[in-house]
Amino acid sequence: MSALVPTVADLSSVYTLDIDEQAERYARLKATFEKNFGAKPEFIARAPGRVNIIGEHIDYCGFP
Secondary structure, eight states, X not given: OGGGSXXXXXXXXXXXXXXXXXXXXXXXXXXHHHHHHSSOOSOOOOOOOOBOTTSOBOTTTTOO
């Protein structure tokens, strides 16, 4: 089943702009996880979504 889930080895595969800024953000995320749970995360999942101005999810509304 893991073949159905896209995986990437570096942030340049996901982000095209501000890669250094994103790398810092992910480093802070990992450091916070390690501080709170005492272990490194096994993986980081990313699930971007869109909401409108009043907070309703709109990914399923047919917008591009």
